Amino acid sequence: MVVDAPLDSSGAGRGEERAPAALRRAGLLDAVAADDDGQIDEARLRDPRRDRASGVIGAAGLVRAGAAISARIGGLIADGHRPLVLGGDCAILPGICRALPRTTELWFVDAHPDFLDGATSPTGEAADMDLSVVTGHGPAAAIGVDDALLDPARVHLLGHRPATDEDSRVEAARIDPAIHQVPAADLLRADAGAVGARLAADGDGLAWLHLDLDVVDPRDLPAVTYPEPDGLRWPDLVALLTPLARADRLLGMSVTDLNTDEDPDGRHTRRVVEVLAQMLTG
Template sequence: MRWSVLDAPLDSSGRGRGERWAPAALRSAGLLGRLGAADAGAVDALVTDPTRDPDTGVIGVDQVRRAGRAIAVRVTELLGTGRHPLILGGDCAILPGTLQGLPAGFDLWFLDAHLDFEDGRTSPTGEAADMDLSIVTDHGPAGLLDREGPLVDPDQVHVLGHRVPDRDTADGMEAVRVDPAVHRVPADRLRGPDAAAMGRALAVGTTPAWLHLDLDVLDPLVLPAVSYPEPGGLDWDDLTALAGPLVRSGRLLGMSVTDFNADEDPDGRHAERIAAVLAELLSD
């Protein structure tokens, strides 16, 4: 596969959190050289406004929209030249822009500790990274996308590795319910041989697919350098066993990698491990 690495340093908290520095840290760990990938540069995806918009409930909403448009343009350009984009976030708020850049009709393989199905009312933070999956399936705040309707059919979304269930009404917050058409396989069903079996099962088919990897799908014991760690996650072997068949399926349009918090990796050892695993997964 002909990979092109594109930086999208979007931190949807608007406060300059460590995800903003993740692309630079992974580049410093030698990711491009390990992959033999082309350098596609960076998009203007910075969010510096920490204000929560009263209408949408989204922090820095105008900057989030701008970042999404910029990412979409570059994804479309790269696919048009026969390249496979590898987008380095940033946090999961890069997903709507990414999917806006794809041709219609694809599966989404979504590896994440969280369901990301909040909206402007239910999100406790206001970060678009709480809402990315609800946005792309047309359940999120209105007006964040340049077109109406879902970017991906909920029935074509496969959420893998989550540990956080739908939230019932509590502490004054509204309940969060994921569209029942979304396929969900929690982390406790992706251990050891089950991870490889799930990867092989999902790899079957001919529909193009996008792979989204939020690194908090990993257990914090193996990768603590994320912003919202959740116990009970996958280990590195589980991740490679699950994702390997997806990458080799022949269906993959590209991949996004998010939620590496470089602030939590002062000696660079976690960036080194991430780069090594990505190279193992994605190299021909």
Template sequence: MNQSGWFLLGAPWDCSGTGRGEQAAPAALRRAGLSTLVAHDLGDAAAVIDSRRRDPDTGILALPETVRAAEALGEALAAGLRDHPGRRPLVVGGDCSILLGIVPALRHRSDRVGLWFVDGHPDYIDALASSTGETADLDLAALTGDGPAPLVALAGAAPAVPAELAVLIGHRTRDLDPDSAAELARVPAALRSLDADAVRRDPAGAGERAAKWLAAHPAWLHVDLDVLDPKAQPAVTYPQPGGPDWDDLTALLRPLARSPRLLGASVADFRPDLDPTGALAARIVALLRDVLP
């Protein structure tokens, strides 16, 4: 990783409002040495969510607090982009709905932003059908214009990311329970995808293919660590079997991270409370050192 090419921003964001492990991830990754990989560490955005109230109209948990957290994260990222021209942002969460703050900040600079969405889940659940109401259930849906209006509107003109500029990578498509199958069925046909089986068969080839799909557009790389198989990374909130290992993920991410159109990257869904020795935090830092240009 080219230290001079990046700045770091933390997002201690837990959409469940319970303060579970994701909220502590930025601090844990700094203890594991993440700050040494970047030119500037801007600290954490004011993106803590501490409400457990579910909005009766939209079904979203902590809706006003989530909107405020998204706006605060977007403002912090916009300031970082303004103050550190020529450097790419690395945003660490938090859960993957940090994208609700990240993408609006990017949209201030480009009308059309692509997204490589590396995740074990599609994140396309209907809000009212969600058992939890967590925005991490539906962040990709909201970004592509399918979700509650207050979330869809965060980036201004909707959708924040056109479906044809989003690439879903690493999600599970086999042995799904009925709810997961229904979620997968909601993903629009225009949204291209490479499932976990495709990644495991040829991780580098999958990365190269996804990079070519967005070669004409500036794009953000997002990695939810639950894309990994739980044998490799158990310290996540919603683990699923059938995912790639660390070597597979490294090979997948390299072509994406080396795209000349890369705007920046985010990493989410790490639970340091499930990593008592700190070994997994160190492994995440090593991944970023190996992958990011």
């Protein structure tokens, strides 16, 4: 069941906001044989101001968007659907996690750890801090809930790049040590498909898969807002995610950070649709 959450946490209406519509025009629903649950209209942000108290852009709007996302995803899961949530950016994740049991295992695939907070983030975008928020280390202003939404020991951070500057070193130092980490370099040295298969088979209980497309190397996908070198190539990503996306215990999946401003002819959007179809349906 495909549902759009076009939240762009910069509040400036960047290309991430238009990504769900672009993926639909590129034939995503037919490609993955999915039903359509439309758009979460409240999942938008139109306030680019950084909140003085929390350091987060559009804090009040984020809380409203997160509540709307949580209500829609919770309803779909309760009705027996497996949502495929199209972002927007990673700021949609706290809203999704509010709808999940705290014991849910999170497979978080991203070039960045997203473990900053309102004080350490250079941008103030909630997409800098979504993983810190859901594990109880980020500002409540980004979600409206003080407690951790997921158990950090059940989180797997996959495909992130090493710290290269002061901001990323601060971020790396903040990561909860209970979180399981497999950086991009380790995935590239190993058999990514074996890593995915092991994660899918070894855990217990329910799981959610979150994919930030900037995990892909910019040689293959430059159409993201914050590209990072030395990432996964498309075959690596498909190998890693296919067993996860098809796991029986998967509750759903979110896909974020396709920036259509960087894809004027739509070819990268079409490639994302092809890759998602390959992972989800073969």
